[in-house]
Amino acid sequence: MSDLTRRALLAGTVTAAAAASSVPSILPARAAAPAAGRQVPGIYRYKVGEFELTAINDGVNLRPVEKGFVVNAELEDVKEALEDAYLPTDKLGIPFNQLIVNTGRRVVLIDTGTGGQQAPTAGLLIENMAAAGIDPKAIDTVLISHFHGDHILGLRTKEGELAFPNAEVQVPEAEWKYWMDDGEMSRAPEGRKGNFAAVRKTFGSIAKDVKHFDADAEVVPGITAVAAYGHTPGHMTFRIASGDDQLLVLSDTANHPALFVRNPGWHAVFDIDAAMAEETRRKIFDMAAADRLRIQAYHFPFPGTGFIAKDGDGYEFVPAPWSVVL
């Protein structure tokens, strides 16, 4: 009699399967079901009018919660906010969510993830696209919200090849101007120089093919760039409209909602002009709340789509329920 069976007997919970564990014919079933040991693909579909959207998770960065991550808040207040959200207080999982928009005429990828070059628990975009049945060759447009590494590095494979070989790449003109400027690079704080290098590595050899857009441009029929400066000099959100329906892709208007939606006045270390980023955040959140506008956000828990509600001095992110019906 096996340990399992003895223990089950002692506990008074003998099961047919346990009692019969010496019968070889039913053993294979158990042996055939080892733990999977990994998460399922991070993919989720929903519709905006006639457009079919697929949110895709590139993974997560598990960031130690340390002094300086929120530059204008005490560490104990940050930990309290995390605890209020039932999150661990030692490490914050910051997800990376890309969005694919199939308009029926175009297949558009918004931001490209880390390319497996920023965190050991990220770099899953291509694998998760495959799980969603989307071939990287089918992407005909890549829209970039801003030039931080976790939004642009996935444009290339680790080997440096273009990951979306048939795609036209469209970027904010103001981002291009800032990050491709050698003067800005030389004046930038040390901690930002790696990002300047990443921008050059990513775009350098295709510079002549990259298209630039300004705020309010309809970059793809149905998708309009909306200025959201501050996080970076040319940081863009995107309004996606089809029929009477619409969605606002927030990009990095706020980082993790447990901190920066709840406390819109908190400044993440990533903001280049934090005061402007806060002003932008409050303006966009006020609009989203007033219009009950559905949003999609890059660093919110996957799939990162839902609503922004006013809540006291701050706001609350209300995730849209997972729906089996598109």
Next chain:
Amino acid sequence: MSDLTRRALLAGTVTAAAAASSVPSILPARAAAPAAGRQVPGIYRYKVGEFELTAINDGVNLRPVEKGFVVNAELEDVKEALEDAYLPTDKLGIPFNQLIVNTGRRVVLIDTGTGGQQAPTAGLLIENMAAAGIDPKAIDTVLISHFHGDHILGLRTKEGELAFPNAEVQVPEAEWKYWMDDGEMSRAPEGRKGNFAAVRKTFGSIAKDVKHFDADAEVVPGITAVAAYGHTPGHMTFRIASGDDQLLVLSDTANHPALFVRNPGWHAVFDIDAAMAEETRRKIFDMAAADRLRIQAYHFPFPGTGFIAKDGDGYEFVPAPWSVVL
């Protein structure tokens, strides 16, 4: 020049792909990416101690929001609660979430879904298990929380075969006693007689093999039944414990959280003894909130796992963030 290309030109957003749309070599990419037209599989993994859990969605019932669904609330108050939760007010999507627990020794399925016999938008359990890499033959234990059709019908295929042929089936003794009693069936309101028939159809031919358990029984090593009577006479929740970690499987302690977590005093039409169900709900929610206990719920938006927080007169469901890291 195609319509697409003309329109793109007029909008001032010509893309390389659009401009080149007469070049056959790049056309297949677009043609190869039609809309998927359906949701991805509803599957999600997480761990409780050493146990690996997989939440599986069987689908959803899109229920018209009508007078009588919440038996002790005005329809306008119900619609207001839905609007507060950013949900449609005409139809409520009530999901069906099963849970598979791989303890390392056992593969346990808790509740079995609709078997495709209750709603046109449900019946996906077996298909979604396949997407999760779990063979129905690998299930060695089926635990049933209570005998409502959406929890038991999936024990059989539409053709009446046992869907989990190697599984021992364990059910609450008090449920068996109530639903298999011909006197109870004859005295039951008309609307409940179909459920009595479903119970007989499901369990009749395997009655001698079905194991019965009482409250507080450790039904599988690490999984203990916890009484939650009221919704039905023998309705059970399950406490899953591994190492220092634990989870409470709420079963139908509350139906959709936007209504019945927010308003624990509201009674869903499904409750057999609504007053007792409310008392049970408040007791369990008070405990879950005080202990910050992670929960899994059958009718909450998929994957249906998170926390119950006190919120004014009621409670709030705080979904656990989707995590790529197990």
